[in-house]
Structures are given as structure tokens and as C-alpha cells.
Amino acid sequence: GEKVEQHESTLSVREGDSAVINCTYTDTASSYFPWYKQEAGKSLHFVIDIRSNVDRKQSQRLIVLLDKKAKRFSLHITATQPEDSAIYFCAASMSNYNVLYFGSGTKLTVEP
Amino acid sequence: AQTIHQWPVAEIKAVGSPLSLGCTIKGKSSPNLYWYWQATGGTLQQLFYSITVGQVESVVQLNLSASRPKDDQFILSTEKLLLSHSGFYLCAWSRTGEVFFGKGTRLTVV
Numbered sequence: 001g002e003k004v005e006q007h008e009s010t011l012s013v014r015e016g017d018s019a020v021i022n023c024t025y026t027d028t029a030s031s032y033f034p035w036y037k038q039e040a041g042k043s044l045h046f047v048i049d050i051r052s053n054v055d056r057k058q059s060q061r062l063i064v065l066l067d068k069k070a071k072r073f074s075l076h077i078t079a080t081q082p083e084d085s086a087i088y089f090c091a092a093s094m095s096n097y098n099v100l101y102f103g104s105g106t107k108l109t110v111e112p
Numbered sequence: 113a114q115t116i117h118q119w120p121v122a123e124i125k126a127v128g129s130p131l132s133l134g135c136t137i138k139g140k141s142s143p144n145l146y147w148y149w150q151a152t153g154g155t156l157q158q159l160f161y162s163i164t165v166g167q168v169e170s171v172v173q174l175n176l177s178a179s180r181p182k183d184d185q186f187i188l189s190t191e192k193l194l195l196s197h198s199g200f201y202l203c204a205w206s207r208t209g210e211v212f213f214g215k216g217t218r219l220t221v222v
Contacts, residue, residue: 042216046212098161098163099161099171100146100158103155105155
């Protein structure tokens, strides 16, 4: 089955800087790549997603890039704020969306 | 607006005892429903999905079972808990890919 690898287990940035989290996947059939945010002790909250028909998507301070050749996708958070501090999970699924494979999570700390 | 309600919020159960966790989705007809498990400090693993009432597909085998008795209800259960079942259980629903999670049930098996 699909394996999603999330490369940074922890990431620390200064407030106002950019943060980048990288993920790779193994199955070329994967076509949907969402990102989720989890604050301490809480559930997951959808952040942004990208589908394989595009290679870039932006929502306010969030940018997702997809490189299908390298089977790599990344989340860029610009102008970081302390409230961006959380664990971020990348995920991948196929076009039927039945199964979502998650990366291991990146703990992002934004220092004031 | 759609809402997802999970119960109970937390459980402490003994090894070998039965378990039943529930999830109800309101405001969305015929949703795709999912169960996920997160070990303490760990990643998320999908356990089951259901496209329609009465049909549940298993993704991983963890000595758990799931059922969908109604369109808006998803139940996770086992007859005998193991220590390894401890963790955070999340129910979720989706529309065209975007998955929305419930607040979760924290299970401690002692």
C-alpha cells in the first residue's frame, strides 16, 4: 500500500519567518494530498489540500506544492504566527478517497 | 451545517473488557464515514471506512470491528480489549475528499 513519509519531525522558526514541511509518497496512483493541523490534546483540523491536476495551491498564508515526478509535496506557511504552532500531518489518497495514508507528523514551534 | 459527535469523550477500560465507541453525523445525508486510531504521540492509522449503511471495509486489522447501523451512525467495537488498543480514536466523514474529524475518544486500557 501507499507509504507517506514526513521528513521533519520537529521544526522551529521565528515569528514572521516561513516554515516548510516536506512529504514524499510511494504510490503513483495517489492523487489527493491534504494537510491537517493538530493542536495539543485536540482532534485534527483540515488546513489545505492539493489534487494531482495542479502543482501549486495557495490559501492566504498557506502554499502547497506538488511534484508528481519526484512524488513529493510540501506545505509552506509564510509569515508564521505563534498560533501556527501545532503538529502538522500530511496525507495521501487515491481518487476514490476511501483510504487516507498519513505521514508521521511535524511538530512546528513558532517562537515569538 | 454538518456536525459530528463522538462518544464517550474518554474511557478507562480493563484489558479483556468489551468496548463500544460511537459517532453520529448530522446535517449530511449518506456521508462516507471513517474510523482512525492515533497511538499516544504517534501518527494516524485508518481502521475502517463505510460508503453506505450496512457496509464497512477494514483497512488494518487491530482486533477491532465496525458497523454502520444507520446512515448517520458509525460504531467501533471489540469484545476483548488489549493494552495496545490504548490511544485516540477519531471518527470522520468526508465529501469529495476533504475529511472532517470529530473531537475523538481517548481510550486508556489498563
